[in-house]
Every structure is written in C-alpha cells, then in structure tokens.
Amino acid sequence: MKSTNETAVAMAQEGAPxxxxxxxxxxxxxxGRMQRVWSSPxxxxxxxxxLRPQINPQYAAQITLLAGVAVSKAVRRLYDTENVQIKxxxxxxxxxxxxxxxxxxLQLDENGVIDYAIVGIGVNVALSAADFPAEVAATAASLNASLHKDFTCDQVLAAIMEDFGILYDKWLLLGADVVMKEWQKLNCTVxxxxxxxxxDQVIFAGTVTAVDEEGAIIxxxxxxxxxxxxxxxxxIR
Known part of the structure; x- marks a missing residue:
C-alpha cells in the first residue's frame, strides 16, 4: 500500500464509517508532517x-493529542515501561x-462542519537497526529491540485501539479536560x-509553559x- 492516510481519505470521501x-x-x-518521507518497512x-467527531473544528487539534495519549498508555501497559513520553x-x-x-x-464540509478526520499512526514495533534510514538511525528506536520484548504488530494495534476507543468516547462525552490531564502527565515538552x-527555520526560542485546548504550545x-x-x-534543548 502506498499510504494508509491516502487510502483512508479516499474511503472517508466514499462514506466509510x-x-x-x-x-x-x-x-x-x-x-509525516510537511510531507517528509516516513520510512515504513x-x-x-x-x-x-x-473519525467523524461532531465537535467545533477549533478543537480538532486535540485529536492528535488524544492519539498520543492513547498510544503512550497502550505501549506503557503492554511493554511494562514508564519511559514512553509525548513530544x-x-x-x-x-x-x-x-x-x-x-x-x-481534517476535512470540513461546505458549511464548515467536520466531515471526517483521519489519524495516521506509525509505530516502530519490530524493526532492526538496519531498517532505519541513516538520517534517523541515531534518533529513532524500535520497541521490541529496546525493551527486549517480542510483541507482534497485531498485539500492539489491539492495545492501542483499546485505549484509543475508551479515551475517544470519554473525550466526546466530557470534553477537553479528559485528554489534557492525561497529556500533561505523559508529555516531555512543558x-x-x-x-x-x-x-526547519528557528522562529522563536523559550520555555514551554503550557499546551492550550486548541493544541497550541505556549x-x-x-x-x-x-x-x-x-x-x-x-x-528540545
């Protein structure tokens, strides 16, 4: 497959639930972001x-924060580690x-209402050092190799989707606080x-004091x- 995100967009446009x-x-x-190549072996x-959340598009950036929390919690639980953090x-x-x-x-309809959102997630589960391109080899890691485990991608997916589903439902019902409180506990940015x-150009430097409900860093x-x-x-310095 060329890209799960591209496939998801096509399916969402055709009415996938x-x-x-x-x-x-x-x-x-x-x-990845800014069309950077994401090695996916x-x-x-x-x-x-x-997703098709019925929320104000102003808060759609919370979906990325939500996904980060769900993946972090799932990996921490499955791999029995506390060393996973969100940047x-x-x-x-x-x-x-x-x-x-x-x-x-995110895609809005002609009335400015969210039609659909897609969340693409890539996890280095069982990659070897040789699988990483030279430009990221020093800054990337594989879960199984680093934590001496032997989980399959299916097992990791099941764990992530369990946490994602629970958190997503709570978020829709209770609002931003559900995600923001968990994100604050798990982040390494604030x-x-x-x-x-x-x-790639530096536009500001300083100390991160918070992340707001629209997903912006302060x-x-x-x-x-x-x-x-x-x-x-x-x-991060």
Missing amino acids: EGTVIVAARQEGGH LGGLWFTVI WPNDLLLDGKKICGILSE GRHVLVKDN VRNEQGIIQSFNFGEIS
Whole structure:
C-alpha cells in the first residue's frame, strides 16, 4: 500500500464509517508532517483511523493529542515501561528516541462542519537497526529491540485501539479536560527550553509553559515575551 492516510481519505470521501481502521504491513509512500518521507518497512505498525467527531473544528487539534495519549498508555501497559513520553506535537519518545509518529488530517464540509478526520499512526514495533534510514538511525528506536520484548504488530494495534476507543468516547462525552490531564502527565515538552521551527527555520526560542485546548504550545522567551504556536515543530534543548 502506498499510504494508509491516502487510502483512508479516499474511503472517508466514499462514506466509510467512523472507526474504520486501515492497516498496512508496509507503506511505499508514507509521509509525516510537511510531507517528509516516513520510512515504513516490514516490522512496523502503520495504520490510520477514520473519525467523524461532531465537535467545533477549533478543537480538532486535540485529536492528535488524544492519539498520543492513547498510544503512550497502550505501549506503557503492554511493554511494562514508564519511559514512553509525548513530544509536542505528534511524536512519542522512548528514552529520548522516536518510536512513534502521528499525522492527523481534517476535512470540513461546505458549511464548515467536520466531515471526517483521519489519524495516521506509525509505530516502530519490530524493526532492526538496519531498517532505519541513516538520517534517523541515531534518533529513532524500535520497541521490541529496546525493551527486549517480542510483541507482534497485531498485539500492539489491539492495545492501542483499546485505549484509543475508551479515551475517544470519554473525550466526546466530557470534553477537553479528559485528554489534557492525561497529556500533561505523559508529555516531555512543558517546562523544557525549546527552539520553535517552521520549515526547519528557528522562529522563536523559550520555555514551554503550557499546551492550550486548541493544541497550541505556549512559549515564553528570556525577555518575557509569550507566544503560542499551533504550527511547526520543536527541538528540545
């Protein structure tokens, strides 16, 4: 399959129901934020979930935070580890190395109402060191190799979808607090000094003081200037 996200978009446009999950053994055209190539070989878990949440589009960025919480909790439980943390906006780290990336996309109808959202999730489950491209080999990790386990991608998927379903239902019923409280416990971003980048260019530097309900980070620099960012990415210092 070229891309689970691309397949999910096509299926969503044809009316696929909420909760549809598309899984690939590998992707030939997987990509992350800003269309960066996402290496997706055999041994990884590559999947996309179709959602149709009836919420204000203003808060749609919470879906990415929700997915990060669900994956983090599932991996922590399955692998019996507390060393998985969420890095804003869409990465999960194990001992500082990336083990998961999340890419969410949103489509509104002609009335500005959410038609569908898709959440693409890639997890390095059973990759070997040789499976990682040279440019990410030093910053990426595989769960099984790092934690000396032998779980299959199907087992990891089942654990993630269990946590995702529970948290998603609570979020729709109770609102943002359900996700934000869990995210605060699991993140490695708030309180850290970061460089905020857009298209690989540093646009601001400071300490992250919070993440708001729209999914934006709040950053305060040394001069006391506070800015929020709901785009770009960060480098933690």
